[in-house]
Amino acid sequence: MNRYWSKLVGGLDPYVPGEQPQDQQYIKLNTNESPYPPAPGVEQVLKNFAIDRLRRYPDPQSSQLIAALADYHGLKSQQVFVGNGSDEVLAHAFQAFFKKDEPILFPDICYSFYPVYCALYEIDFDRIALDDSFRIDLAGYRRANGGIIIPNPNAPTGIALGLAELRELLADNPEAVVIIDEAYVDFGTDSASQLNAEFDNLLVVQTYSKSRNLAGLRLGYALGHEQLIEALQRIKNSFNSYPVNSLTSAIGLASLADEAYFNECKQRVIASRERLTRALTGLGFEVFPSSANFVFVRHPTNAAESLYLGLKASGILVRYFKTPRIDNCLRITIGTEAECDALIEALKKILS
Amino acid sequence: MNRYWSKLVGGLDPYVPGEQPQDQQYIKLNTNESPYPPAPGVEQVLKNFAIDRLRRYPDPQSSQLIAALADYHGLKSQQVFVGNGSDEVLAHAFQAFFKKDEPILFPDICYSFYPVYCALYEIDFDRIALDDSFRIDLAGYRRANGGIIIPNPNAPTGIALGLAELRELLADNPEAVVIIDEAYVDFGTDSASQLNAEFDNLLVVQTYSKSRNLAGLRLGYALGHEQLIEALQRIKNSFNSYPVNSLTSAIGLASLADEAYFNECKQRVIASRERLTRALTGLGFEVFPSSANFVFVRHPTNAAESLYLGLKASGILVRYFKTPRIDNCLRITIGTEAECDALIEALKKILS
Numbered sequence: 289m290n291r292y293w294s295k296l297v298g299g300l301d302p303y304v305p306g307e308q309p310q311d312q313q314y315i316k317l318n319t320n321e322s323p324y325p326p327a328p329g330v331e332q333v334l335k336n337f338a339i340d341r342l343r344r345y346p347d348p349q350s351s352q353l354i355a356a357l358a359d360y361h362g363l364k365s366q367q368v369f370v371g372n373g374s375d376e377v378l379a380h381a382f383q384a385f386f387k388k389d390e391p392i393l394f395p396d397i398c399y400s401f402y403p404v405y406c407a408l409y410e411i412d413f414d415r416i417a418l419d420d421s422f423r424i425d426l427a428g429y430r431r432a433n434g435g436i437i438i439p440n441p442n443a444p445t446g447i448a449l450g451l452a453e454l455r456e457l458l459a460d461n462p463e464a465v466v467i468i469d470e471a472y473v474d475f476g477t478d479s480a481s482q483l484n485a486e487f488d489n490l491l492v493v494q495t496y497s498k499s500r501n502l503a504g505l506r507l508g509y510a511l512g513h514e515q516l517i518e519a520l521q522r523i524k525n526s527f528n529s530y531p532v533n534s535l536t537s538a539i540g541l542a543s544l545a546d547e548a549y550f551n552e553c554k555q556r557v558i559a560s561r562e563r564l565t566r567a568l569t570g571l572g573f574e575v576f577p578s579s580a581n582f583v584f585v586r587h588p589t590n591a592a593e594s595l596y597l598g599l600k601a602s603g604i605l606v607r608y609f610k611t612p613r614i615d616n617c618l619r620i621t622i623g624t625e626a627e628c629d630a631l632i633e634a635l636k637k638i639l640s
Numbered sequence: 641m642n643r644y645w646s647k648l649v650g651g652l653d654p655y656v657p658g659e660q661p662q663d664q665q666y667i668k669l670n671t672n673e674s675p676y677p678p679a680p681g682v683e684q685v686l687k688n689f690a691i692d693r694l695r696r697y698p699d700p701q702s703s704q705l706i707a708a709l710a711d712y713h714g715l716k717s718q719q720v721f722v723g724n725g726s727d728e729v730l731a732h733a734f735q736a737f738f739k740k741d742e743p744i745l746f747p748d749i750c751y752s753f754y755p756v757y758c759a760l761y762e763i764d765f766d767r768i769a770l771d772d773s774f775r776i777d778l779a780g781y782r783r784a785n786g787g788i789i790i791p792n793p794n795a796p797t798g799i800a801l802g803l804a805e806l807r808e809l810l811a812d813n814p815e816a817v818v819i820i821d822e823a824y825v826d827f828g829t830d831s832a833s834q835l836n837a838e839f840d841n842l843l844v845v846q847t848y849s850k851s852r853n854l855a856g857l858r859l860g861y862a863l864g865h866e867q868l869i870e871a872l873q874r875i876k877n878s879f880n881s882y883p884v885n886s887l888t889s890a891i892g893l894a895s896l897a898d899e900a901y902f903n904e905c906k907q908r909v910i911a912s913r914e915r916l917t918r919a920l921t922g923l924g925f926e927v928f929p930s931s932a933n934f935v936f937v938r939h940p941t942n943a944a945e946s947l948y949l950g951l952k953a954s955g956i957l958v959r960y961f962k963t964p965r966i967d968n969c970l971r972i973t974i975g976t977e978a979e980c981d982a983l984i985e986a987l988k989k990i991l992s
Binding site for chain 1: 643644645646648652654655656660668671673674675676677678682683686687689691692694695696697698699700724728731736737738739740756757759760815816817840841849853854855856857867868870871873874875877878879880882883884885886887888891
């Protein structure tokens, strides 16, 4: 703790993202990236972009991109907020909605960035335990709270709540903002954004990183009641006037315009997931029911950490969390069919 | 104030950037953008970028870009921090260093984002008055404080402190972090980064937006003692793991590699500034001595607000601040020679 640091800094326990090795070729099944390239229109944006535009500041409101996202989701522009990745959008949302007297609630097993945001903004929280099959138990969220955040599908479990359960959660908590973090929603469950008209306490957060194959772009957004969006804008305009750069906006528009490619990639990931699930089950793994672009698995006789290390030694990265309750599980991103086959072959060798 | 907002949100008074009209062609001399395009290498980055890279997350450490910036400034990588525009870097720095018991200090006339950051992070501040010729009076900074931030050259005045004065300011305040915000430093004064080895309480913030002609890219950085950089990383890693996207890093590297183009653009802006200063003086304006890519001016008989409106009606945007002490001044960005000529012609008409 350096004497120049504010009190806050020393107490932070920063988020650690999955390994991003820059110097070696791995089969990378550890950070839930897409195995497929961005939409072909993205390449055209880069080829045709007038670089002189880059000497100008971007539109601080990202109006065009917001209008396109609003149209895509059947909402008004005033109901859409964009940011530099959904991580930034979530950070602003924590500061805007969760700094309350009561603690906020989230599952004991979920996106491990949430407690980090709480430390950054000095927000109290309580973790609500998943049940023994790693499902969210809504009963735990029927108590006084300063807000609720749930990934749906949940990560790293991959298990989703249905629309009826989300409606129940929202109806149970009319006094608090409920954030549904839908990073993985396109791979197999319904978006809560359909409930925006019913609930003014709902904020849905989505990202271009997963189903739009654009993790390297850093573009995320929130959908919700215009009063919630206004709060996010107030925070953003007190932090960075132009969080989304001109190229990112143009690429975001191009990706959104290619629905056919979006659906094709999504369907391929889902098909590979089902195929991989069968193969892993065949090797004795328990595979939790996934609605995401990854599977969460454990083996009855082989420790997750040694499987993780064995795979790494074979040139395959998967995600291992040294965290209570899930320290015998692995999260495996759905790769191409060839990558999934390589994973199965490597596991066969390790298990034999 | 919506019931779902945290207490903080309602009290924010967000920053308002200069107008960025998306729908009309103005001669835009209002947001201190460069009149020249980014380095030619930037276009090559866009033409040659393998879009498949975008499906992967960026390097969370931005290692390559940071190494290049460290090399450029004669520092170690551990002394460099990058962010999504210098606005984001400044925001993190306020949270990392300025949340202290004593109020922080900055000039009464300077970058108007500083009090906004203070509201966002609940930091107390005192404004220290510039003297009557709009110069920073170092005597005002010899008092207990929780930190100091000064733009150098100052904005919107354009007036710079020299290295000896910066050294005095730093030596006077060994207990506090002193941030020198050098958005405009390349247009005519010395960078405090030369003092990094002498002072472990110094943080220098620079940007690609002005002298690198890349306002639309959103790339900024900080230079300082590695303990200060570590604090910024702790904040960043508690906010957004990957603030600088893959394309932005590649473009940042390409720009940095072309020193000749960088110098050429800089020299052209400086030459235009001197020429514009003479022309404005000839029209009766008082022009404050500028070391930046803008001039700050006032006219003895014509009110700044009416000049601003008159210029806007003629298709020329300049920046007018309705703020005590400077509400009779205009800040005018240095444009191309043709844009400066158009400004002078328009002013001649308005003044006649």
